[in-house]
Amino acid sequence: MSTAQGARARARQEVAGAIKEAARRQLAAEGAAKLSLRAVARELGMVSSALYRYFPSRDDLLTALIIDAYDSLGAAAEQAADAAAGAPHPARWTAVCEAVRAWALAHPHEYALIYGSPVPGYAAPPTTVRAAGRVGFVLIGILREAHQGPGLTAPPLPAELRPEARRMAADLAPELPPETAAALVAAWAQLFGLVSFELFGQFKEVVEDRDAFFRHAVTRLAHGVGLR
Amino acid sequence: MSTAQGARARARQEVAGAIKEAARRQLAAEGAAKLSLRAVARELGMVSSALYRYFPSRDDLLTALIIDAYDSLGAAAEQAADAAAGAPHPARWTAVCEAVRAWALAHPHEYALIYGSPVPGYAAPPTTVRAAGRVGFVLIGILREAHQGPGLTAPPLPAELRPEARRMAADLAPELPPETAAALVAAWAQLFGLVSFELFGQFKEVVEDRDAFFRHAVTRLAHGVGLR
DNA sequence: GTCTATAACGAGATAGAC
DNA sequence: GTCTATCTCGTTATAGAC
Incomplete structure (x- = not known):
């Protein structure tokens, strides 16, 4: 049976x-x-x-597709982080960023589904919000490791943002200083800004050597969050 | 007559x-x-x-809506730059960024139309690509002004990216150093990454004080392009 | 010349009876 | 699960009002 x-x-x-x-x-x-x-x-x-x-409904199918996409992207990011396990922290960071971009270029429609415009009439259930965190979690892991050694310096943080940064750190990465948590969330959004612009056509007639451009941009993002 | x-x-x-x-x-x-x-x-x-x-066709109507949206956003950015005409360059930069965000929050569907997922079956004609440049042009203007005084330092640029950066500078802003041009394009994409994440729901359960968060993030973008 | 209305086409979605 | 009658869509041809 x-x-x-x-x-x-x-x-x-x-x-x-x-x-x-x-x-x-x-x-x-x-x-x-x-x-x-x-x-x-x-x-x-x-x-x-x-x-x-x-x-049970079209929305449930959509939800399943969204979660699958987040999972597939998250797995690619994790795999890249693992493959670069021994490398210096900035190199691990950029490896994960490049994996995100590579996944997006390989799955443009699934990328648009999760990071593009919201689907009209569809409300994402909380389960998708949770699945969405996986890439961020990989980046947090790299910062956490760097924080244990001397590989992380705290970015500046204005007093105005300190309470919010403390809240973020408590929610997302209690081991990290608030300055790092706030900088990480910004870098996370900016990373996907770069990928979205390439994928959605904004770099047309603007950026030609996109591999090199992206590599340098995410290297600077790594510096921005304090990785050395 | x-x-x-x-x-x-x-x-x-x-x-x-x-x-x-x-x-x-x-x-x-x-x-x-x-x-x-x-x-x-x-x-x-x-x-x-x-x-x-x-x-003449549904696609032409879409094109008109897209160009209108780019123009409306571009006008808002220009207005913000003009209103902050006398201010220090970093303040002008952040004023433009905040205007972009404010416009996006006020016109979420038009924002999604131009910066969200591409519309299936619709191919954007070159005229839209030209209209898309207006916000970038405003940012270039601020950098150009800063470059005439002592307000601009050149960001680092790896040799790998130098030819592309030179091409970008020649195409977009011949008065600016290649380092600045490349950093600007990256910052431009990252700015819209921040706006898109907020508008498309990625900051749900992550960022709460979005005004303060955004203000700080774009201030750091200004530093990234070399504004002091 | 400039516009609107009618009617139609071929393709596709949809609801409901069976 | 199948079939059908009835919708919607973009688009065009045509005829007539101003």
């Missing part, structure tokens, strides 16, 4: 995977706003009502 | 304006991907084919 249940569960997962795969193709072709359960069903030769056994 | 033509032209512009206004409402409600000429016409009590006198 446990094998039967296992087989059932496996089959269920396989179908759910196929549904998500087809939905991702739709995402690329039509965008998240036009993601339609019917079209996904059609592509799979199923009937739309059958999909509801796997995803 | 010239008054008759003037009246005609005025009427024409008025209708075109009403169409764009209705389209912007649609943008807010349904998103750019679902912008529909028929719905716009319906809202105006017109018939869909009548819109074609004003916009």
Whole structure:
């Protein structure tokens, strides 16, 4: 009986995977706003009502795609951090940033899904907010390691921002000084600013050698958070 | 005769304006991907084919909305720069950045249209690329002014990026040193990274005092490009 | 010449009866 | 799960009002 249940569960997962795969193709072709359960069903030769056994609504399918995307990106970031385990901290930082960019270039539509404009009519449930933190957590890990040695200097922090910085540090990385926590959140947003501008076409006619440009920009971000 | 033509032209512009206004409402409600000429016409009590006198296609209407958005944002940035005309250069820089953020918070859907995910099936014509440069131009102006006095120090630049930086400077701001040009482009992307993260919900459960956080982040961006 | 309205096309989505 | 009748869409051709 446990094998039967296992087989059932496996089959269920396989179908759910196929549904998500087809939905991702739709995402690329039509965008998240036009993601339609019917079209996904059609592509799979199923009937739309059958999909509801796997995803109770279009929004639930969207949520699953979003979480998958965050997880895939997070895994890429973690892998890059691990691969550069022995390297100096700034090099680990840039390795993670480059992995983020590489993932985005390889999965542009999933990137747009999670870091682009919100999908009209869709409200992201708190579970996605949690999944979104994974890349940030990898960066925190590098800073934490640097903080244990002499590899981290605290960036400046105006008095005005000190309470907020303390709150951030307490919430996200209690081991890090508030100055570092605040600088990290800013660098995190700025990293994705660079990736988004490249991916969404803002660098057209502006930046040509994007590899070199990105590498240098994230190296400076590393300096900005205090990595030496 | 010239008054008759003037009246005609005025009427024409008025209708075109009403169409764009209705389209912007649609943008807010349904998103750019679902912008529909028929719905716009319906809202105006017109018939869909009548819109074609004003916009040859749905994509042309989208293009007009995009250019309007860039222009509106650009005007807000210019106004902020002018209002801070006498102030020290870092203060002018932050004033422009704050104006960008304020405009984005006031016009979230138009912001998403120009800095969010690309609209599926829509290819931005080169005219939009030109309109997109206006905010960057305002920032260049501040740096140019600082460069004439002692207010600008050149950021570091690795040899790897020097040719690209020289090309950027030649294209965008021939008066500025290549180091500054490259740093400016990075800061420009990072500025919009901060705004996008706030607007697109990434700061949820992360940043609370967003005014103070943003102010400090863009102040550090100013330092990054060499403003003192 | 300038505009609006009617009607239609082909493609696609949708709701509901069966 | 299937079929069908009824929607929507962008777009064009055409005819007529001002």
